[in-house]
Amino acid sequence: MESADPVTRKPPWLKVRYPSGPAVAETLRAARQEKLHTVCEEALCPNIAECWGRKTATFMILGRVCTRSCKFCAVEHGRPAELDLDEPRRTAEAVAKLGIRHAVITSVNRDELEDGGAGVFAATVRAIRRLSPGTRVEVLTPDWMGKRAAAEKLWEARPDVYGHNVEVVPRLQRAVRSAATYERSRWLLVETKKQGTMLVKTGLQVGHGESWDEILALFDDLAVIAVDILTIGQYLQPSKELAPVRRFYTPEEFSMLGAEARKRGIRHVQSGPLVRSSYRAEEAFREDAARRVP
Helix, strand or coil: CCCCCCCCCCCCCCCCCCCCCCHHHHHHHHHHHHHCEEHHHCCCCCCHHHHCCCCCCEEHHHHHHEEECCCCCCCEEEECCCHHHCCCHHHHHHHHHHCCCEEEEECCCCCCCCCHHHHHHHHHHHHHHHCCCCCCCEEEEEHHHHHHHHHHHHHHHHHEEECCCCCCCCHHHHCCCCCHHHHHCCCCCCHHHHCCCEEEEEEEEEECHHHHHHHHHHHHHHHHCCEEEEEEEEEECCCCCCCCCHHHHHHHHHHHHHHHHHHHHCEEEECCCCCCCCCCCCHHHHHHHHHHCC
């Protein structure tokens, strides 16, 4: 098991350039005009400039206040505002205006709602389909508190990729994820895989104090579930109030972890210090297309 002592000095491979350029400015302008939030900003993602430059963007729906207070997340938590039922239309218009080729839709948790906001998720997917039929749609959802009826609303909308992150190894769930459990996340991934029409995706953060063997055991379980896409990235402490980093993994270790996941049969793996849930999200489709070329 890793040391319980936090580490504070970032290694040189975690340095990124300040987000700038026309793609960043254009996306920010469109988000402001439509009164939308991007998780790229809210979660302080280090890849914001690269992703927006590649015409991939992650929009955060259901407001900007989360009902949970996970120890890794920079998103504001508390009592959310009233639900905005016009948000799906505005999100779809921003996607169309920006020419987004791969749109990722995520959200805060809205546990006070009976369906957790799944109906708004589904409406957003359908609105993007209407206005941008050539855009692939990926969702990254909460666990719906284990409510199947909520999950079914989004399954019926048929996004191209259904993502839900396990975030950390099972032993650390209670310490890091507020109101979430590994069992509930596993249930959602298993049941989504049974639908058979969507790629199923999940993500893992390392650096919370997990052991190497715990990571490999998680990979074994994800292989049993038959997830299609896995992201593995370094946890970075967003503020002093949140969980400290227990270890920085090297780029070489991330390469090893990626190889271990692929060895277990997970088809698409993104593994690196700066990898986040929607990092290069479109590449799974490029890889599949390349495999089909004779």
